[in-house]
Amino acid sequence: MIGRLNGQLLEKQPPWVVIDVHGVGYEVEASMTTLLALPGVGESVSLYTHLSIRDDAHLLFGFARAQERALFRALIKVNGVGPKLALAILSGMEEAAFMRCVRDNDSKGLTRLPGVGKKTAERLIIEMRDRFPEWQDENTPLPMEAANGQGAPRDHLADAEAALVSLGYKLTEASKMLAELDPEQSTEALIKAALTRRMAG
DSSP, rough: OOOOOEEHHHHHEEEEEEETTTTTTEEEEEEEEHHHHHHTTTEEEEEEEEEESSSOOOOHHHHHSSHHHOOOOOOTTTOOHHHHHHHHHHSSSHHHHHHHHHHHTTTTEEEEEEEEOOHHHHHHOOOGGOOGGGGGGGSSSSOOOOOOOOOOOOOOOHHHHHHHHTTOOOOHHHHHTTSSSTSSSSSSHHHHHHHHHHHHO
């Protein structure tokens, strides 16, 4: 089991990053919360990881904090929730907000997340009540957005749209979420603003 990676951040293209650990490049999929907490490309990075082994692939998921990984592991134990949906939940809602939805039986709030319908929301509320690990303290600070590294010019709007689609949003919905946002912002900033707009709406 690979539990943690310490190395140099080689690539950052949401929702994927590549981390160089002693000459080996590990491709890691991460939530937007973790991506926003990462340093710039070329800098040192440390991520908690979860390795998912399937018949056709070994998938590595990365998290900025142990508490986020604990929530991810709790989520994938819920019937019908796989790693992709768990990442979408972590990307679209902060841990404290998720806890409030569970505690308040707020299934409507959870259905705003991509891939979460009414039945899934109700299942999350029922099954997650007894699965809050030690990270449940709402005073636990959440990661803040880090400065972005400098690199070649990119179409940040297109990258943000692709990242939202990979999280489970439809292309038309992703485009609508990004409409009227400043395209000069970084990809991470665009994603964060789009997700905030989606949850508020």
